[in-house]
Amino acid sequence: MTQALTHFIKALRAADVRVSTAESIEAAATLETVGFGERTLLKTALSQVLAKSLDDKARFDECFEAYFSSRALDGERTPRAAADDPDAEADSTPDGLAAEGAGGGGSGGGGSGEDSLLALLERGDGASLQQRLAQAAFNVQLQNIRLFTQRGMYIRRMLEDMGIEQVEELLYQLIKRDDDDPRAERLREAKARLSEDVAAHVDQQMLLYTANAGRQLREEILQKTPLARVEMRDFKVMHELVRKLAKRLVALHARRRAVARRGRLDVRHTIRRNIEYDGLLFDTVWKRVRVDRPKVVAVCDVSGSVAQVARFLLMFLYSVSEVIPKVRSFAFSNYLGEVTELFETQPVETAVTETINRWGMGATDYGGALAELERLTLDDIDHRTTVLILGDARSNYSDPGERALRRIHERARRVLWLNPEPHQLWNTGDSEMRKLAAACDRVEPCRSLRHLERVISEIARTAV
Amino acid sequence: MNAAAPTESPARAAIVDIQHGLATSGYIASDAIATVLYLARALSKPVLVEGPPGVGKTELANAAAKLIDKPLIRLQCYEGLDESRALYEWKYGKQLLYTQVLKEKLGDLMAGAQGLKESIARLHEFDDTFFNEEFLEPRPLLKALWAEHGAVLLIDEIDKSDQEFEAFLLELLSDYQISIPEIGTVRAKHPPLVFLTSNNTREIGDALKRRCLHLYIPFPDYKLEQRIIESRVPELEARLRTQLVSFVQGLRGLDLKKVPAVSETIDWARTLVLMHANELDTQLVRQTLNVLLKFQDDIENVDAEIPALTRTANKS
Numbered sequence: 001m002t003q004a005l006t007h008f009i010k011a012l013r014a015a016d017v018r019v020s021t022a023e024s025i026e027a028a029a030t031l032e033t034v035g036f037g038e039r040t041l042l043k044t045a046l047s048q049v050l051a052k053s054l055d056d057k058a059r060f061d062e063c064f065e066a067y068f069s070s071r072a073l074d075g076e077r078t079p080r081a082a083a084d085d086p087d088a089e090a091d092s093t094p095d096g097l098a099a100e101g102a103g104g105g106g107s108g109g110g111g112s113g114e115d116s117l118l119a120l121l122e123r124g125d126g127a128s129l130q131q132r133l134a135q136a137a138f139n140v141q142l143q144n145i146r147l148f149t150q151r152g153m154y155i156r157r158m159l160e161d162m163g164i165e166q167v168e169e170l171l172y173q174l175i176k177r178d179d180d181d182p183r184a185e186r187l188r189e190a191k192a193r194l195s196e197d198v199a200a201h202v203d204q205q206m207l208l209y210t211a212n213a214g215r216q217l218r219e220e221i222l223q224k225t226p227l228a229r230v231e232m233r234d235f236k237v238m239h240e241l242v243r244k245l246a247k248r249l250v251a252l253h254a255r256r257r258a259v260a261r262r263g264r265l266d267v268r269h270t271i272r273r274n275i276e277y278d279g280l281l282f283d284t285v286w287k288r289v290r291v292d293r294p295k296v297v298a299v300c301d302v303s304g305s306v307a308q309v310a311r312f313l314l315m316f317l318y319s320v321s322e323v324i325p326k327v328r329s330f331a332f333s334n335y336l337g338e339v340t341e342l343f344e345t346q347p348v349e350t351a352v353t354e355t356i357n358r359w360g361m362g363a364t365d366y367g368g369a370l371a372e373l374e375r376l377t378l379d380d381i382d383h384r385t386t387v388l389i390l391g392d393a394r395s396n397y398s399d400p401g402e403r404a405l406r407r408i409h410e411r412a413r414r415v416l417w418l419n420p421e422p423h424q425l426w427n428t429g430d431s432e433m434r435k436l437a438a439a440c441d442r443v444e445p446c447r448s449l450r451h452l453e454r455v456i457s458e459i460a461r462t463a464v
Numbered sequence: 465m466n467a468a469a470p471t472e473s474p475a476r477a478a479i480v481d482i483q484h485g486l487a488t489s490g491y492i493a494s495d496a497i498a499t500v501l502y503l504a505r506a507l508s509k510p511v512l513v514e515g516p517p518g519v520g521k522t523e524l525a526n527a528a529a530k531l532i533d534k535p536l537i538r539l540q541c542y543e544g545l546d547e548s549r550a551l552y553e554w555k556y557g558k559q560l561l562y563t564q565v566l567k568e569k570l571g572d573l574m575a576g577a578q579g580l581k582e583s584i585a586r587l588h589e590f591d592d593t594f595f596n597e598e599f600l601e602p603r604p605l606l607k608a609l610w611a612e613h614g615a616v617l618l619i620d621e622i623d624k625s626d627q628e629f630e631a632f633l634l635e636l637l638s639d640y641q642i643s644i645p646e647i648g649t650v651r652a653k654h655p656p657l658v659f660l661t662s663n664n665t666r667e668i669g670d671a672l673k674r675r676c677l678h679l680y681i682p683f684p685d686y687k688l689e690q691r692i693i694e695s696r697v698p699e700l701e702a703r704l705r706t707q708l709v710s711f712v713q714g715l716r717g718l719d720l721k722k723v724p725a726v727s728e729t730i731d732w733a734r735t736l737v738l739m740h741a742n743e744l745d746t747q748l749v750r751q752t753l754n755v756l757l758k759f760q761d762d763i764e765n766v767d768a769e770i771p772a773l774t775r776t777a778n779k780s
Contacts, residue, residue, distance in 0.1 A: 020674050026507060033506045037473040044499045052673040054514075054680055267556040279563060 002028060007143050008067050009050070011208040015063050017056045023049060039068070066208055117163035118170060121190040122183075129194065133201060136161040142205050154202050159195065167191055224448055238449075239315055239348065245453050246319030295326045295384050297377055297412075301391030302356050303333035303364040309420040309446075310360070313390045314352045316452060318343050328377065331355045332369040334362030338376065366391075366432065367399030374404040381408060387415045390446070393426070393433040400432035405439040415439065418446035418455060478502050482531070491520070491527035492692045500679040501528060510637045510658035512622075512673060515681035518725025521661040522620055524681075528657060529616035537611070537656075538618045539604040541625035547632060552644060553601045559594050595646040605636060606650065614654030622672075623662040630672050637675045684726060686713055692726060697733040707744040708733060711777035715756065718769060724756040731755050744778060746771050 005027060009019050019027075026049050034045045043064050051060035120128050136158040145154055167187065174184035219241060269285040277283065298317050302310040314331070321327040321343050329339045339355050346354065381387065387408055393400065409415045417440045419426065419433065426433040437443045444455045482498045493501075504511045513521045529536035539550055577583040602610060608617040622630065636642050640652040660676060662668055684692060689709045693700065700708070712729045724732075732755045741748055749770050757763050 018670070022674060026509070029507055030503060033503070034475045035473050038476055040495070041473070041476055041479070041499065044496050045503055048496070048500050048503060048677045048679055052512075052670075052676075052678040057678075057680060268554075271556070271560070279560075279567075281560075 003138075005031060008063070010143055011063050011067050012050060012060065014209045015059045017051055017059050017063070019050055063208065066204065116166060118167050121167060121187065121194065124190065129197075132162050133158070133197060136198075137201060137205070142202065143209055145202070145206050145209055148206070151199075151202055151206060155195070155199050158198050158202070162194075162198075164191070164194075224450060238312065241449060242312060242315045243319045245449065246316060295328075295380075295382075296320070296386050296388060297328050297330070297373075297381065298388045299330045299332065299336070299369075299373060299390065301333065301364060301389075302331045302360040303362060304360070305364065305394055306390075306392050306420055307356065307360060310356065310390070311352060312449075312452075313418075313420075313446075314355055315348060318348050318351055328380070330373060330376075331359040332364075332372075333360055334365045334368070335359065336369040336372040336376075363396050364391075364394060365398060366393065366395040366436075367401035367404075370401030370404040370408075374408055378408065378411065381411045383411075383413050385412045387412045388418070389416070389440075390418045390420070392419055392421050392431065393417070393436050394430045395432050397430050400435050402432070402435045402439050405436060409439045409441070414441040416441060416455070417443040418452075419443060420446055422447065475502065485531045486527050487695065489527050489530040490695050491523060492688065492695055493524075493527075494681075494684070494688055496679065497524065497681065500677055501531075503677055504657060505532075507677075508655050510660060510676045511679055512660045512662065512668070512676035513679045513681060514662050514664055516683065516723070516725060517663055518727040519681045519683060520726055521681060522618065525616055525618040525659040525661075528659070532616070532657065534613065534615050534657070535611065536616045536618060537604050537608045538620060540620045541622050541629070543624060543626060545625045545629055547629075549603060550629070550632075551603050551605045551642060553603065554595070555599045555601050559599055562594070597647070600644075600647075605642065608656040608658075609636075609640065609642060609650055609652040611652075611654065611656065615656045617656040617658045619658065619660045621663060622660045623665045623668060627669065630669050634671055634675065637672070683716060683723070686710065689713070689726065689729060693729060693733050696730050697737060699737045700733050701742070704736065704742060704744065705733070707777045708736065711744060711749070711773055712756065714773045714776060715766065718766060720757070720762045720765070721759045722757070722762065728756050744774055746774050749774055 005024070009024050009027065012019050027046060030045050030049050031042075034042055036042060043061075046064070047057055047060050051057045115123075115125075115128065117132065120132065139161045140154060140157040142154055142158070145151075168191075171184060171187055171191070174181045174187070178184070219237065264287040266285045266287045270281055270283070271279075273283055273285060274281050298320075300310060300313050300317060302314070317327070317329050321329060321340070327340070329343055330336055331339050337359055339351070339359075342351050342354060395401075405415065417433075417436065421431070423445050425431065433443065444451070446452055446455055479495070479498045479502050482501050483493050483495075486493045486498070486501075500511055503509070513524060515521055525538075526536060574583050574586065577586055600606075604617070608615045619633070622633075637658065640655040641649050643649050660672075683689075686709060689712070690705060693705050693709060697705075709729070712724055712732070716723050732752065735752050735755050736748075739748070739752070750767070753763055753766065753770075757766065
C-alpha cells in the first residue's frame with residue numbers, strides 16, 4: 001500500500017504539486033480510514049489531503065487518472081478489478097522485495113519461482129503477465145525514469161527482468177529447426193504483444209514522472225544563463241520566471257505593510273508607565289503600528305548596448321509594478337521618458353516592446369537622462385524612496401551626469417545601480433561606473449536571473 | 465447522494481450518514497463536502513474551505529455544528545485582527561479596580577513586617593494574583609479550547625487577516641493548543657472541529673495549508689442546485705424550480721463581473737414565491753434581475769440575453 005502511495009506522491013511532485021512529508025503521512029492515514037475499495041471516494045479524499053489549491057487539484061486529478069488507470073492495461077480485467085488494483089499491487093510488494101533479493105543472487109530475475117515467462121506466454125495468462133510486468137517495473141525502479149532517451153533501456157531491462165532471454169533462446173532454437181513451426185509463430189506473436197505492453201507501460205510512467213522534468217531543467221539552466229545570451233524562443237519561459245521571482249520577492253517582504261491601528265489605548269503600557277505616578281492613569285500610551293509605504297523609482301537604460309538585458313529588466317520592472325503599488329518607471333537612451341502609465345495599462349509584451357521602440361535605439365546620454373530624471377522626480381523623492389538604476393554606465397564619452405545623481409542621492413533613502421556588464425569591464429572605455437558609483441549606495445553586477453533575485457531581495461528586505 | 469457501491473465500505477457508509485444528517489438541517493452536501501467532514505473528524509484536522517462567495521462556506525460550519533450537536537464559535541477575521549481580539553485579553557478594568565481596593569488592605573497585610581526586604585518577600589507570596597484565569601477574558605479561540613464538550617470553531621475569511629495572524633494560528637491548528645505567556649500552554653480538552661474559510665483575496669501561506677485539509681466548493685451543478693433550492697424553498701413548485709435553476713446556470717456561463725451564487729439563487733426563488741409567479745417570462749426576469757445580479761453593468765449587459773436564456777430555461 002505504502003509503495004503505491006509513495007510512487008503516486010512522487011508522480012504528483014513531478015507534476016509540480018508540492019507535497020510535504022507531513023502531508024504524505026496524512027495521506028497514508030487517509031488511506032487507512034478510507035480504504036482502497038472505492039475509487040471516487042479515494043480520489044476525493046486524497047485530493048483534499050494532498051492538493052491545496054485549485055491548480056493543484058486540477059493537476060492532482062490528471063495524475064490520479066493516469067496513475068491508477070495505468071494498472072489496468074489488460075483488456076481481460078473488468079473496470080471493477082481495476083479499482084481494486086492498487087490493492088493487488090500492495091499485496092505484491094513484499095514479494096517484490098523478495099524477488100529483488102533473488103535477482104541480486106544471480107538468477108537474473110525471471111524464470112525462477114513459479115511459472116516461467118515462457119509458460120505464461122504460451123498459456124496466454126494475461127493476469128499473471130500483468131502482475132509480472134508490474135513486478136518487473138518495480139524491480140528495475142521504473143519510477144526513476146527521467147529522460148526520453150532512457151526509454152529503450154528501461155523497456156529492455158524490464159523484459160529481461162521478466163525472463164525474456166529464455167523465450168528468445170527457445171524461439172531461436174525453434175526457428176533454426178523449422179522455419180514455419182506453428183509454436184514459434186504463436187510464441188513470436190505473444191512476445192511481440194508483451195513488448196508492446198511493456199513499451200506502453202514505460203511510456204505511461206514516463207509521462208507521469210517526467211511531465212515537468214524537462215521544463216524544470218530548462219528553468220534551472222535559464223536562471224544561470226547571462227541575460228544577454230538568452231534566446232528569443234525562451235522569452236516565454238523567461239517571463240514566467242521573472243514573474244514568479246517578482247511575486248515571491250514581494251510576498252516575502254510585503255509583511256511590514258500592516259495597517260496602523262488608530263486611537264486604541266494600550267492598557268498594558270499605560271499601567272506600566274504610570275506606576276511612577278502612583279498608579280494614577282495620567283500618561284496614556286496609544287497603540288500604533290508604523291505604516292511602511294515604500295516607493296520605488298526605477299530607471300532603465302534601453303539603448304543598443306544593453307538592449308538584450310533591458311528586455312528582462314523591463315519585464316522585471318513590469319512584474320514589480322504589478323505587485324508594489326508605488327513604482328514609477330522610466331526608460332531612456334538619448335531621451336528619458338516615464339513609462340509608468342504604459343506599464344499600468346498594457347500587457348507585458350506590448351509594454352516592453354513599446355518602451356524599447358519609443359525610447360531605445362538612441363545613443364545613450366547619461367548626463368541628459370539623469371538631469372531629466374532629477375527634474376521629473378526630485379520633488380517626489382523622499383526618505384522612503386528607493387531609486388533603482390539599470391544600465392551599463394557607458395555614456396559615449398559625454399557627461400555622465402553624476403552631479404544630478406548626487407542630488408537625487410542626497411534626498412533618497414538609497415540609490416542602487418545594477419550593471420549588466422561583468423565586473424572586469426567596468427571603468428573600461430567609455431564606462432563611467434566609477435564616477436557614478438560615488439553617488440550610489442551600492443553598485444551590483446546583474447547578469448543573470450540569479451543575480452537579479454539576490455539584489456532585489458536585498459533591496460526588498462531593507463526598503464520595500 | 466450517489467448510489468452506494470455494491471460492497472459498501474464503512475467509510476462510505478459514514479459519509480452517506482453525514483450527508484443525510486446535513487440534509488436534515490437543510491444543507492445539501494456534495495460528496496466532496498461530506499468526505500471532508502468525515503476526514504476532518506477521523507484524522508482530527510482543520511478544514512480550509514475555499515470557493516467563490518455565496519456557495520455556502522460559512523453555512524457548512526453552521527450545519528456541521530448542528531450535525532454533531534456542538535456550539536459554534538465564530539471568529540470573523542479582518543485586517544488588523546490581533547491576539548487580544550482573537551485569543552484573550554486581560555480584564556484591565558477589573559485588575560485596576562482590585563489594585564485600588566487592595567491598596568487599602570496593604571497596610572493590614574504588611575503589619576508586623578520588619579523592613580523593606582521582609583515586606584517585599586511577603587508581597588511575593590501574592591505574586592500571580594493579577595495574572596490568573598480569574599482576570600482572563602476569553603476570546604473566540606480560547607473559548608473554543610476551553611469548551612467543556614468540544615465545539616465547532618469557524619475562522620471566517622482568513623484571507624482578510626494579516627499574515628502575522630495566520631502564523632499565530634499555526635500552533636492552534638496543528639496541536640490544538642495555545643501559549644499564553646503569563647499562564648503557560650492551554651491545551652484543548654476536546655479538540656474542536658475547525659473550519660477556516662477563504663475567498664482567495666490573497667494567497668494563503670503554505671504552512672497553514674499544510675496543516676489543513678483543503679476543500680474547494682465550486683458553484684453547484686444543475687442537479688445539486690435543484691436539490692438545494694428544493695430543500696431551502698420548498699414552497700416553489702417543481703416546474704418553476706427547474707426553469708429557475710437552468711436560467712441561473714445559463715447566466716453563470718456569461719461573462720459577468722459578479723456571477724450569481726447559490727445564495728442569490730435562493731433569494732431569487734424566494735422572490736418568485738412572493739410574487740406568485742408560476743412561469744418564468746422575460747418581463748418577470750427583467751423585474752427581478754437585481755436580486756441575482758449586483759452590478760448595474762451586469763444587468764445592462766445581460767439584458768439582451770434574457771429572452772434567449774428564458775427560452776432555453778423554459779424548455780428544460
